[in-house]
Every structure is written in C-alpha cells, then in structure tokens.
Amino acid sequence: MSGETSLFNPELWGYIAVGLPITLQLTVFGFLIGAILGLPLMLMRRSPIGPLRWIARAYIEIFRGVPIIVWLFLIFQGSTQFDPELKNTFTSMNSAILGFGLISAAYMAEIYRGCLSAISNGQYEAAWALGMSSTDVNRQIIWPQMFRIAIPASASYAIGLIKDTSIAMTIGCTEMLYWARNAVGVQTTISPYLVAGIFYIALTLVAAYAARRLDASLRKKVAR
C-alpha cells in the first residue's frame, strides 16, 4: 500500500476492506456447514443407542476442546505430510471453511440440544393425542419450534465466529486481518489493526441487530 498508515487515511480503510468478502465467506460457509451437520450430531447425541451417543459426545468435546488454530493447521499443513499435492485440495480457504464448519457443528449440536429441552412436553403429548406419527411430530411440531428458539443462541455463536475467522489469517486466508497485517509491513504501527478491530466491531453490531430483528419478527408468528 502506498501512502502512510494513518488512522485518518481513507486508503488504509479501503485496503483492509478488501478482506471483507473473505471474512464474510468464512463466516457464512463455516456457519452453514455447522448448522447442517449440527442436526444429525444432536440426534446422535440424544440417541438411545450407546455407541452413537458416545461418538457424538466425543466429537463435541474434542472439537470444542482443541483451539481453532490447531484445527486449521492440522487440516491445512497436516494434510501435506501425506502428499504434498494435497495442498491443492486443502487450500487455505478450503481448510479454514472445513475447520470452522466442523467446529461449528459441535457448538450448533449443543445449541440445538439445549433448545430441544426447552420445548415443553405438552407439545409432544398434544401431537400424539392428535394421532401424529413420531416423524410428523418432529418434522411439523418440534423442529420448527427448535429452530425458532435456537435463533438467539445461534446468532451469538455466529457473531463469535465472525471474530474467530480472523484466525484464518494465520494459514494465509486473505481476510481483513491479513490485509491489516500487510499494511503494517515491517514498521511497528497499530492503526491498521485498529481499523480491522473497528471493522469487526461494526460487523458484530450489524449482525446482532439483524438477529434481534429476525427474532422479534418470528416471535410474533409463534405463540410461546
């Protein structure tokens, strides 16, 4: 980047904003994979079959218990130990999305599980009393409510994920912090990092506002 790295240099803001689409891609794809994989994982976690339950429990504990950065390095660099050609498959972007997705699945499974236990037994009983099959009970009565109740917790997880995507910079994803790091160059200045920090705070504020709106609009349609 030409020019000085002053906080008031618009060029610096533009330079870091280049990473915004990548930050959003990492967040959205990571969250989507997690939201989808979280569902079967939650079902396994609640399964009456012991081994299924244990596998799910182990998955959740391990993926939540190991730092994100270790997962990213394990996927991105670890794959090259077996075949250097794998680096074309596990690019930094693919590795990061896969890593965030697998970690998110563990968190989302726990969020779904918490929301499921918040649905009162009366809902099941009423559905059974109407003669609905257990698939129908789940599909038409329980799960819609579960997803609806899960919105605030999922949103705060997603907001945390926005910030966690900054870690993908360490494996070379060109997201916002990567460009901030680039702008700093060899000199010790902090303004690019401050700009990145302001971008992240702005993103989380927008996401929190959107989540509140979504929650409020759905609340009107569902009796609680």
Added chain:
Amino acid sequence: MISSIWTDFANNWQGLLRGLLTSLEIAGLTLVIGLAVGLLLALAQMSRGPLRYLATIIVEAGRGAPALVMLLIIYNGLPRLGLVFDVFFTAVVALSVTTAAYTAEIMRGGFQAVPQGEVEAGEALGMGRLDVLRYIVVPQGIRIAVPALMGFAIIIFQATSLTYYIGGGELMKYVTVQAANTFHQFNFYLIAAVLYACITIPASFITERFEKRLSRHL
C-alpha cells in the same frame, strides 16, 4: 503412522510438556490480572458517575475486537508507549484485556442476578451503597458467575495458542517449529490437539459438575 506419531512425541516430550506448561502459565497469569481488572470494570459499569461510560466503552471494544487483533495491537502498541516487555508478558497483557472485558460482562450478569430484595434489605439496615456492594452483591454475584467464569477460563487457555503468532515458548509455537523442521506437520499438530484436549476436556467436565452442584438447590 501411529508409531511415527509416537516417535515424534517420545523424541520431543520434554519440549512439548514445557510448552504446555508455558501455555498454562500464560493462562493462569492472564486470569489473575484479567479477573481483577474485570471486577473493577464490572463495578465501574454499575456506578453512577461518568466512569460508567468509559468502562462500557472498554468492555464493548474488548469484546468486539477479536483476541488476535487485540494481541497484535498490544504487541505493536506497548513499545510505542515506551513499555517494552518480553513476549511472555506481552501475551499476558493482551489476553488480559480480552479477559477483563468478557469477565466484566459475566460478573455484571452475576451481580444483577442478586435479588433486588437483598439490596433493599441491606439498605433498610442502614448499610451504605459501598457496604451493600461489598457484603451483599459482590459475594453472591461472584458465586452465581463462577460456572460461566470457569467456562471462560477454558476458552482463554485455548486462546493462548494465538500467542504463537508473536513468538514465545508456549505449546503452539513449539509445535509449529518442530513441524516445519521435520515436515511431520500432521503428527505434531495432532499431538498438540491431544495435549490441549488433555487440559480442556477434564476442565469442562469439572465445570459441568460444579454447575450441577450449584444448581442443586434451585
């Protein structure tokens, strides 16, 4: 493959454990400083003066900025303020800022969960505002906040892995160096994952147990 992982562990176990110990030290010292500052921030946020706004700004900025961004700001920023620390202490300072911001919010939640009737009872006994805080709100509020604080302690222990980016001797740094030297990337990152899990998984079980015990009477 299993045997090559074991060989890598056996040849480096001293360095690996020293790294893990350093990670634990960073996390421990961070929690001591971060919790103390967090308590002050929580109290400042509940005060009535203009201090409240300053504390809120610090808490919101500390929670809004990713830990890695905070780390890099502190790493580049401290020397500019004339404060030159070694990497270990720089890491502690940076993580302490994040810790203080998050734990302030957790503790404030705990303080607010103390029933208003208790505060009123204290006031009815003629206790001053400070005494009500000191003898009624803070002791009970902290107790309510303990499970959430324990959960956060596990998160901040994991966050020490970010400090590899500024160097220093914690586990992640050691592992990245060894992985690059031996080209056994998978082996070393897997070993790191296991070592981190050896701390975090028992810790999360203890937290869960503790939470159940605290809510036994509810």
